Amino acid sequence: DGGITQSPKYLFRKEGQNVTLSCEQNLNHDAMYWYRQDPGQGLRLIYYSQIVNDFQKGDIAEGYSVSREKKESFPLTVTSAQKNPTAFYLCASSMGNRGIRNEQYFGPGTRLTVT
């Protein structure tokens, strides 16, 4: 099956701990994205990557870090510097510059709770 997987579905951490969220895709997509969604709010872009070994900050990158060592994988680390980390984290991918319309497809999300 082709698609985007995120793990785990639910994650609980203590304040002050770094945590890494996994995102893998087997769609042969070039571009990958991380969004955060808070209750009743829209999607906010954290980081995105158009190609391997390159990524750019989105609108709310502070307190987060990413890597893109493989085309298929784009893990997100939520560091202790992120002041309000509890949220629903969504990973997406698209064909990027190879695509005509460049629609994004989402993974099922990881719900992170930090106490």
Add this chain to the structure above:
Amino acid sequence: RKEVEQDPGPFNVPEGATVAFNCTYSNSASQSFFWYRQDCRKEPKLLMSVYSSGNEDGRFTAQLNRASQYISLLIRDSKLSDSATYLCAVTTGNQFYFGTGTSLTVIP
């Protein structure tokens, strides 16, 4: 000014009704347009792309008005299963912008 704006609703409509959502975008250079559906506590799923000539998929019709810079989604004969949040999205260059979503509840 936000790149994409939507009326958050909520829209509460009876089963069988026709409902329309609009979404305005600020950049006239935006190239591609989409509607996504998001169920409660789930990820957004692509509902349909929006083409310049308008396009229809069953009970759903999407329209693009470049002159006025808005896209619309029309749902005919609403079903209970249509209850969800509908997000519009536009691409401008390499950037992808989402609206905050419009909540729809279809009432029996």
